[in-house]
Amino acid sequence: MSCSTKKNEYDTIEAAEVALIDARIRYMGNSAVNAYQCELCGLWHLTSKGEVHAKLQEMIDSGELDDEIKKYEWRERYGSID
Numbered sequence: 001m002s003c004s005t006k007k008n009e010y011d012t013i014e015a016a017e018v019a020l021i022d023a024r025i026r027y028m029g030n031s032a033v034n035a036y037q038c039e040l041c042g043l044w045h046l047t048s049k050g051e052v053h054a055k056l057q058e059m060i061d062s063g064e065l066d067d068e069i070k071k072y073e074w075r076e077r078y079g080s081i082d
């Protein structure tokens with residue numbers, strides 16, 4: 001199924017939440033803040049507007065997101081240790 005919003009689609013809110021946090025870790029400058037259920041396709045998309053997702057906000061506040069970004073950058077640069 002392809003939604004006319006042209007956004008990535010996720011079957012479940014859980015998948016969208018994982019993708020939301022993953023996007024923030026992997027893509028510098030990614031501004032996605034939450035997931036929402038689309039009125040057109042019924043699936044889940046990410047959005048950069050509105051309230052910040054509670055789990056994402058928690059990760060930002062605790063510094064966990066920054067840690068994950070650093071880990072990701074390290075892996076990208078030097079590869080996995082194992």
Ligand SMILES: [Zn+2]
Nearest residue numbers: 003038040041
């Ligand atoms: Zn849609």
